[in-house]
Amino acid sequence: MAEVQEIPATPTMVMCGDAFAFPQCTELTVGPGLRYIKNTVNCTKPGVLRATNKSVWIDRNSKRYVPVVEERVIGIVAGRIGEDCRVDVGAAHYAMLNGVAFEGATQRNKPDLKIGSLVFAKVIAANKDVEPELSCVNKNGKSNGLQVLEGGHLISCSLGLCRKLRQPTTPLTAPLIAHFKLFELVVGMNGRVWIHSDSVKHTLCISMYLGRCEYLPEEELMPLLKDIVKRVESSA
Amino acid sequence: MREVPLSLNSKAFLEEVLRQGLRPDARETYDYRNIQIDFGSKWGHAEVILGQTRVLARVSALVEKPPVMRPSEGSLLFFVCFSPMASAKFTGNRTDFSTVVTRLLERTIKETRVIDTESLCIVSGEKVINLRVDLTLLDFAGNVIDASCIAAMAALSHFRRPDFVVNGEEVTVFTEKDRDPIPLSVLHIPITCTIGFAGEKILVDPSEEEESVMDGFVSIATNTHHEICYIYMGGGVTLTPALVSKCCEISSLKTQEISAQITSCLTKDATARKTSEAAEIEASKPTAISSISLQEKMDKMLVEDRTNVCETMETDDQVESAQYGSITIRYIDETETLDSGGVGTVQEKETKEPTKLATISTPEKKESFPGF
Numbered sequence: 001m002a003e004v005q006e007i008p009a010t011p012t013m014v015m016c017g018d019a020f021a022f023p024q025c026t027e028l029t030v031g032p033g034l035r036y037i038k039n040t041v042n043c044t045k046p047g048v049l050r051a052t053n054k055s056v057w058i059d060r061n062s063k064r065y066v067p068v069v070e071e072r073v074i075g076i077v078a079g080r081i082g083e084d085c086r087v088d089v090g091a092a093h094y095a096m097l098n099g100v101a102f103e104g105a106t107q108r109n110k111p112d113l114k115i116g117s118l119v120f121a122k123v124i125a126a127n128k129d130v131e132p133e134l135s136c137v138n139k140n141g142k143s144n145g146l147q148v149l150e151g152g153h154l155i156s157c158s159l160g161l162c163r164k165l166r167q168p169t170t171p172l173t174a175p176l177i178a179h180f181k182l183f184e185l186v187v188g189m190n191g192r193v194w195i196h197s198d199s200v201k202h203t204l205c206i207s208m209y210l211g212r213c214e215y216l217p218e219e220e221l222m223p224l225l226k227d228i229v230k231r232v233e234s235s236a
Numbered sequence: 237m238r239e240v241p242l243s244l245n246s247k248a249f250l251e252e253v254l255r256q257g258l259r260p261d262a263r264e265t266y267d268y269r270n271i272q273i274d275f276g277s278k279w280g281h282a283e284v285i286l287g288q289t290r291v292l293a294r295v296s297a298l299v300e301k302p303p304v305m306r307p308s309e310g311s312l313l314f315f316v317c318f319s320p321m322a323s324a325k326f327t328g329n330r331t332d333f334s335t336v337v338t339r340l341l342e343r344t345i346k347e348t349r350v351i352d353t354e355s356l357c358i359v360s361g362e363k364v365i366n367l368r369v370d371l372t373l374l375d376f377a378g379n380v381i382d383a384s385c386i387a388a389m390a391a392l393s394h395f396r397r398p399d400f401v402v403n404g405e406e407v408t409v410f411t412e413k414d415r416d417p418i419p420l421s422v423l424h425i426p427i428t429c430t431i432g433f434a435g436e437k438i439l440v441d442p443s444e445e446e447e448s449v450m451d452g453f454v455s456i457a458t459n460t461h462h463e464i465c466y467i468y469m470g471g472g473v474t475l476t477p478a479l480v481s482k483c484c485e486i487s488s489l490k491t492q493e494i495s496a497q498i499t500s501c502l503t504k505d506a507t508a509r510k511t512s513e514a515a516e517i518e519a520s521k522p523t524a525i526s527s528i529s530l531q532e533k534m535d536k537m538l539v540e541d542r543t544n545v546c547e548t549m550e551t552d553d554q555v556e557s558a559q560y561g562s563i564t565i566r567y568i569d570e571t572e573t574l575d576s577g578g579v580g581t582v583q584e585k586e587t588k589e590p591t592k593l594a595t596i597s598t599p600e601k602k603e604s605f606p607g608f
Contacts, residue, residue, distance in 0.1 A: 076243045088241060116244035153249040156240060194245075200252050208262065231262040 004040050007051045014049045014058065018042070022056065031057025061160030065090040065190035067126035072146070074154065074188030075134060077117045085113050087121070087134060090156075090190045097121060097134040103143035111148050118149040118194060120186055149186060152196030155207045159191050161214045171218045175225040176206060201236070205229050239324040242448050250449045254434045260445045266486060268441040269379075271494065273390050273501040279417060280395030284387040287443060288377030290322075291384050293391035294370045297398065299409055302357075302364040310356025310364040314341045316371045316384065323376035336470070337384055341371075344426050344457040344466045345388060352421040358400050359407055365397055367420075378444040381455050381468075385428040390498050393422050394505070426465040427494045428457040429487035433473045440486060454480070456487040460495050 004019045020041045022028065030036050033045030034056060043049070047060030067073070067089060075087035078094060086094040097119060099110050113119070121134035136146040164170050165187045176183065183197035183206060193210060197203045208228045213221055253260055263269070269287030276283070280295030302309065316338045318326040345351075356365040369391060371384050396417030400409040432442035432450035439446045442453065452471025458464050464484060469475070 076241050078241060088238070090240065114244065116241065116247070118243050118245050149245065151248070152245050154243050154246050200249070200256055201258070203249065204253060204258065204260065204262065228262070232258065235262050235264055236256070236258055 007041070007056065008049065011048045011050045011059070013047075014043045015046045016043055018049075020049075020056075022051075027054055029055035029057075031055065033058040033060065061158050063158050063191055065159060067091050067095065067123045067132040068189075069123055069126050071123050071189040073121060073123060073134070073190040074149070074186065074192040074194055075119045075121060075190075076154075077113050077115055077119060079115060080113070085119075087119060089123075089132070089134070089188075090192065091132060093131045095123070095132040095134045097136070101135040101137050102147070103137050103141065105137075113148065118152075118154060120146050120149055120188065120194070122146055149194050149196075152184070152194050153203050153207055154192055154194050155210060157191055157193055157210060158214065159189070161210070162187050162189055162191055162193065164214070165193065165210075171221065172210075172213050175222045176209065178222070179225055179229070180206070201232055205232050208232075247449060250445055251434070254437045254439075254446075254449065257437070259439065261443055265438065266440050268490065269443070271386065271497060273386065273498060275390070275394055275501070275505040280391050282387050282391035282394055284383050284390065286379060286383040286386070286441070288375055289379060289383045290374040291380070291387040292372045292374055293384075293387035295391045295395040296368050296370070297395075298366050298368070299358065299363055299398075300366050301362060307361040308357045308364070309353040310366055312346050312351055312353065312367045312369070314338050314346070314369050314371065314388070316341070316373075318373045318376075318380075321375075322373040325376070326373075333380075336468075337371075337381060340381060340428070340455065340466065340468050341369075341384060341388055343468075344385060344428060345392070348424070348426055348457075348465045350389075350423055350426065351392065352423060355421050356397070358409070359402060363407060367392075367395075367397075376444065378447045379430050379441050381430050382428050382441065385426070385457065386494060386498070389425050389427065390501070392420060393425065393498060393502055395420055424459040424461060424463075425491075425495050425498065426457045426459045427487075427491040428455045428466070429483075429490045430455045431483050431486065433471075433475075438479075438483075440490075454483055456484055458484065458487045458491045460492060462488055 004021045007020045007022055020043075021039065022036075022041050028036065030041065033043060033047060035042045035044055041056055043058065045058055045060055047058035049056070049058055051057075065073070073089045075089045075095060075097070077085050077097075078088045079086040080099075081096075083099045085097045085099060087097050089095050097113075099105075099113065100107065101121075102111055105111065119134070119136065121136045122138075123132055124135045125133040136148075137143050161172075164172060165185070166189075173185070176185075180197060180202050183195065183202060185206075186194040186196075188194075195203050195206045195210070197206065205225070205228050209225050212224060212228075216224060250260055259265070261269075270285075272285040274283045274285075275281060278294075280293075282293045284291050284293070302311075316334050318328075318331060318334045320326050320328050351367065356367070358364060369388050371387060373380060373384075396419050398409050398411065399415040399418050400407060430441065430453055432439040432446055432453040434446070434450045439450060442450055447453075450471070452469065452473030454475065455466075455468045455470070456464065457466040464487075467480075
């Protein structure tokens with residue numbers, strides 16, 4: 001058993017089995033990968049431990065997605081059961097999406113979801129004992145960007161990259177914005193990114209770039225993109 | 237974990253990429269992905285990494301009785317395992333595709349007589365060497381056929397079989413320690429080249445994404461003598477004779493490159509083994525100190541400890557034992573003192589020796605001194 005230490009002030013790398021004493025407080029939010037047992041916070045997953053006054057969590061990268069309510073994910077329709085669609089979100093189970101859960105959809109007028117279609121939806125129910133449920137519409141009937149995705153290309157990546165891409169101040173997309181005039185990225189929290197741009201070559205460059213940019217330092221991102229663009233142009 | 241299905245969007249995108257004359261990983265039309273060949277410490281252990289596809293090949297030999305139909309030939313068997321860690325597609329059971337790969341390797345390597353099986357015969361009708369090549373797919377990223385073939389050929393070229401001697405009725409099969417094992421007689425090196433077809437476009441060494449949209453493929457095995465060893469066609473694509481002969485040319489060119497790479501990796505491995513063997517021999521050479529016998533070593537240790545112990549003592553008794561410092565060397569010949577001190581911890585010696593010296597040495601040796 002590891003010795004119980006004080007929660008470190010700066011983010012530190014922790015391994016499974018490390019234990020930390022947390023000062024007493026009325027409300028404590030403990031993130032995934034941690035367990036609060038007898039006034040100590042025990043780590044069950046490796047990663048970087050971060051803490052504030054009221055919360056403690058572990059930042060880690062992984063590829064397996066576990067559905068969480070309110071997260072937006074990109075799913076691939078795998079089948080239909082009556083009105084519902086079975087959607088693959090990369091989790092252990094297929095998720096269910098109601099065929100009418102789209103903005104402005106009625107029984108007579110609903111989007112045609114073929115097997116293999118891409119859907120950008122929100123997780124509305126995620127219990128570990130039940131199949132997760134998705135929806136493309138919120139309580140007020142508005143979609144807020146959730147929809148069936150047409151065209152483009154889907155790539156798989158790690159969950160950490162998706163979280164990084166969703167941050168508004170991320171340096172990863174800066175070279176893309178500087179180089180390509182028109183492109184669209186939809187980032188799902190389940191490790192999937194949908195890329196759409198005005199030309200096939202641009203989409204190809206962006207997908208190759210995203211596959212390689214995750215761990216590079218900021219100054220190497222633009223050279224990477226330039227190298228990929230050169231290779232794609234010369235191989236045509 | 238389930239396999240991720242290919243979405244309609246991605247399928248349409250990849251088809252459009254191919255239609256425009258590009259490849260999804262920006263390779264040129266005839267380019268292979270990077271091939272890396274590594275050998276293990278055991279003979280016949282080869283690992284090939286083709287892009288992201290990894291295949292491990294292990295060759296082993298068993299001395300067995302041959303079948304009645306072929307009494308003076310050894311055999312060569314292939315076993316291919318598509319492990320579930322390679323891809324979510326594989327469940328660990330034998331799939332159709334693994335049977336295809338096994339059969340392809342048998343036809344390419346065994347039936348073109350790559351290994352001279354008659355040289356594997358020890359005693360006709362009684363004992364032969366049966367070779368077994370086990371291939372395990374560790375990571376699936378397209379073009380398993382080529383990776384498996386390169387791995388199998390690299391492993392067979394690397395493998396050493398046990399040496400044996402036949403004296404009339406007596407057969408001695410030597411182990412690796414007794415006699416260096418002998419390389420197999422590899423008569424030629426066939427390498428497959430898989431070319432996929434997607435509409436008009438040909439894809440040499442198709443990656444996983446390309447395999448998911450291609451209509452069919454052809455695998456052509458050629459060797460460095462420009463001989464075609466085997467042609468296998470998969471999928472439902474019709475080929476014209478011109479296309480087939482073009483693919484044979486491509487395969488021949490690629491085989492030259494890949495065979496050269498296998499040969500250079502083998503020589504690199506041979507030199508690496510020689511240098512590491514030389515280093516081992518250097519390390520195991522007896523040094524000046526270690527050539528002293530164990531007895532003398534223990535003597536030295538005990539003397540050092542006893543002199544240390546004697547220095548720290550202060551009583552009269554101990555002063556006597558300090559005198560005996562020079563005499564105690566003789567005690568080391570006695571088994572008693574050895575047992576008490578021996579090669580144990582220094583603490584033990586410190587506690588035990590003073591009493592021992594007092595009991596054993598004092599009466600006798602004091603008398604002997606005047607006699608001196």
